Amino acid sequence: MTTQDLIDKLQLKPLSTFEQREVKGVFISDMVSDVMANARSGDLWLTVQTHKSIVPAANLVDVAAVVITGGKEVPEETVQLASKFGIPILWAPMSTFALAGKLYELGLRTP
Amino acid sequence: MLLIRQVKEALEAEVLAGEEKLDCQAEQIYASDLMSDVLAFGQPNSLLLTGLATQQAVVSALMAEFVGVVFLRGKRPKDGCERFAGANGLVLLGSHLDMYEACVRIDSLQRGGELISAAASPEVRPEAHFLSRAFTVQGGDFVNAGLVSTEIKSLLKTIGFDPVLVRRVAIATYEGEMNVVMHAQRGTVQLAVDPRRILVTIEDQGQGIPDVELAMQEGYSTATEEMRAMGFGSGMGLPNMKKNADELEIVSEVGKGTTVRMTFLV
Amino acid sequence: MSTCTHEWQMANVRFGLIAFEKCFHCGSVRTYFSSEDSLPLGDEYREGDHFWSRVETAQSFRFDLQCTRCGLIEGFGELMGLMHCTGCLEDCPVEQQRRVLERQRTWLVVAFGFLPQALTSPLPERKLAVLTEFFNQRRDTSRSTIKVVPFNLIPDLSRCAGEFLHDVGMLSQEPPAERKPLFS
Numbered sequence: 001m002t003t004q005d006l007i008d009k010l011q012l013k014p015l016s017t018f019e020q021r022e023v024k025g026v027f028i029s030d031m032v033s034d035v036m037a038n039a040r041s042g043d044l045w046l047t048v049q050t051h052k053s054i055v056p057a058a059n060l061v062d063v064a065a066v067v068i069t070g071g072k073e074v075p076e077e078t079v080q081l082a083s084k085f086g087i088p089i090l091w092a093p094m095s096t097f098a099l100a101g102k103l104y105e106l107g108l109r110t111p
Numbered sequence: 112m113l114l115i116r117q118v119k120e121a122l123e124a125e126v127l128a129g130e131e132k133l134d135c136q137a138e139q140i141y142a143s144d145l146m147s148d149v150l151a152f153g154q155p156n157s158l159l160l161t162g163l164a165t166q167q168a169v170v171s172a173l174m175a176e177f178v179g180v181v182f183l184r185g186k187r188p189k190d191g192c193e194r195f196a197g198a199n200g201l202v203l204l205g206s207h208l209d210m211y212e213a214c215v216r217i218d219s220l221q222r223g224g225e226l227i228s229a230a231a232s233p234e235v236r237p238e239a240h241f242l243s244r245a246f247t248v249q250g251g252d253f254v255n256a257g258l259v260s261t262e263i264k265s266l267l268k269t270i271g272f273d274p275v276l277v278r279r280v281a282i283a284t285y286e287g288e289m290n291v292v293m294h295a296q297r298g299t300v301q302l303a304v305d306p307r308r309i310l311v312t313i314e315d316q317g318q319g320i321p322d323v324e325l326a327m328q329e330g331y332s333t334a335t336e337e338m339r340a341m342g343f344g345s346g347m348g349l350p351n352m353k354k355n356a357d358e359l360e361i362v363s364e365v366g367k368g369t370t371v372r373m374t375f376l377v
Numbered sequence: 378m379s380t381c382t383h384e385w386q387m388a389n390v391r392f393g394l395i396a397f398e399k400c401f402h403c404g405s406v407r408t409y410f411s412s413e414d415s416l417p418l419g420d421e422y423r424e425g426d427h428f429w430s431r432v433e434t435a436q437s438f439r440f441d442l443q444c445t446r447c448g449l450i451e452g453f454g455e456l457m458g459l460m461h462c463t464g465c466l467e468d469c470p471v472e473q474q475r476r477v478l479e480r481q482r483t484w485l486v487v488a489f490g491f492l493p494q495a496l497t498s499p500l501p502e503r504k505l506a507v508l509t510e511f512f513n514q515r516r517d518t519s520r521s522t523i524k525v526v527p528f529n530l531i532p533d534l535s536r537c538a539g540e541f542l543h544d545v546g547m548l549s550q551e552p553p554a555e556r557k558p559l560f561s
Binding site for chain 1 (some may be wrong): 140141142143144145148152160162163184209210211212214215217218227229230
C-alpha cells in the first residue's frame with residue numbers, strides 16, 4: 001500500500017510536499033521518545049502531536065508518513081520542515097482510534 | 112458501549128486498580144499520550160488508552176471524568192498511582208500490547224465480531240523476548256557477594272523460563288561472580304536474553320588465569336586462607352560453570368583480566 | 378575479539394525527564410536525567426558556590442544498544458539526547474557539515490552529553506559510530522542516511538538554537554510556546 005492509496009481510500013489531506021512511498025505498518029504514539037525507541041521504517045505514524053519536533057523524529061526513524069488525527073490544526077512551521085525532509089504530513093478529521101480501525105480494514109498489519 | 116471487563120480480556124491486561132469497577136461501561140475509547148488533548152477533547156465516561164505511564168495520566172483521566180486508563184506497551188505508573196486511582200473510583204489496567212494492536216482489538220469488540228489482531232504473526236512481543244542488564248561486582252566485597260546472581264535468577268524466573276534452566280544460569284553466574292569477588296579489583300556481569308538463548312558475560316580487571324586448562328580441573332584453587340575460612344574458594348568453579356552452561360568460553364590475560372562467556376540455550 | 382557484524386537494537390529503555398538547571402550567578406548550565414514523573418521549574422537552591430534553578434524540563438528517555446547476534450551491549454547512559462540542527466549559525470561547523478551532507482541525502486543529527494561533564498569528556502567517536510550504524514540499520518538507506526556528530530563541534534552553545542528531539546506540551550493545556558535557545 002502506498003501513501004497515495006491511503007490518501008485516496010481514507011480521504012486524508014496531504015499538507016506537505018513529498019514523494020510516494022510504500023507503507024508497511026502502523027505505529028501510534030504522541031510521544032517523540034516512544035517513536036524514536038519503537039517505530040519501524042515504513043510505518044504510518046498516527047499522532048495528535050503537531051509541534052514541529054515530530055518532523056526530525058519521523059525522519060530519524062524513517063517512518064513512511066505522519067498522520068495528524070482528530071482534525072487538529074497543524075502549524076505552518078511543522079509543514080514547512082516536513083516538506084524540507086520530504087516527509088508526508090497527512091491530515092485526518094477522525095480520531096486516532098477510529099482511524100486505526102479503518103487502517104486494519106485496509107489490511108495494514110504490524111510486521 | 113463497552114464493558115471494561117471485555118476490554119481487559121481483549122487486551123490481555125492485568126488490573127492495577129478498581130477491580131470492583133470491571134463491570135462498568137465505557138462509552139468511548141480515547142487513544143492519546145497528550146494529556147492536554149485528553150483534557151480538551153476527551154468525552155466523559157471514556158476509557159483512555161495511553162503510553163504515558165505517569166501520575167499526570169491518572170489525574171487527567173479523573174479531571175476529564177473518564178472511567179479508566181489502560182497503560183500500554185508494558186509500561187506501569189509509579190506505585191502510589193494505583194491507590195490514588197482506586198480511591199477516586201478509576202479503573203487502571205496494564206497491557207503489553209502496543210497502541211495500534213489495542214485499538215484494532217477494541218474496534219473488533221465494538222463491532223461485536225470475532226476478536227482480531229493486527230499482528231501479522233501473533234507471537235510478536237519483542238520487548239519481552241529481548242532483555243539485557245549490566246551489573247557491577249566489587250572485588251573483595253564478600254558482604255554483597257551473590258547479589259548479582261540472585262537478581263539475575265529472579266529476573267529470569269519472572270520472565271517465566273523453565274526453573275531447571277534458571278537454576279543452571281544462577282549457579283554458573285554465582286561461580287563467576289565469586290571469582291570476581293575473590294580474584295579481581297572489580298568486574299561486570301552482563302546478561303543478554305533473546306528468544307533462543309541466555310548469554311552471561313563476566314569480565315574482570317584482575318590478575319588473569321595463567322593456565323586456563325589447569326584451572327578447569329576440579330579442586331584447583333588459588334584462594335587465600337582468609338577466603339577459605341569464609342567458605343569460599345574450594346576451586347575456581349570453572350568445572351561447575353562448564354557443567355551448567357551449554358557453551359563456555361574463557362579468555363584470560365595475566366595481569367589484565369579475564370572474560371568468561373556462558374551461553375545457555377532456551 | 379569480536380568478528381560479529383553487529384545488528385543493533387535498543388535495550389534497557391527508561392523513560393523520564395531531562396532537567397536543565399542554570400546558575401544565575403555565574404551562568405553555568407547543568408543537565409541530568411530523572412525518572413521522576415514531574416520536576417517543578419523554578420525553585421532556586423544553593424549548592425556550594427552555585428544557585429541552581431530549574432529552567433526547563435523535557436520528556437525523554439535513556440537507552441543502551443544491544444547486538445541481537447552476539448549480545449554485546451553498548452551503554453548510552455551518558456547520552457543526554459539528540460538535536461536537530463536548525464542552521465541558525467552560518468559559521469558553525471555543524472551547519473557547514475549539514476549543508477554538505479544534505480546534498481548527498483544524509484541527515485545530520487547532533488548527539489549531546491550531559492553538562493558540564495560532556496564538555497571535558499565528550500562521547501567517544503566509537504559510540505557515535507555505533508549510534509549512526511544503529512539508525513541506518515533501522516531505515517531504508519537507499520533513500521537517505523543518518524550521520525550522528527558530537528555537539529562539541531558547536532563553538533558557542535549560548536548562540537545555538539538547535540531543537541532537541543523531545544516531547545513538547547505533554548502535560549499542560551497551554552499550546553507550547555516558542556522555545557528560546559536552551560543555553561543562552
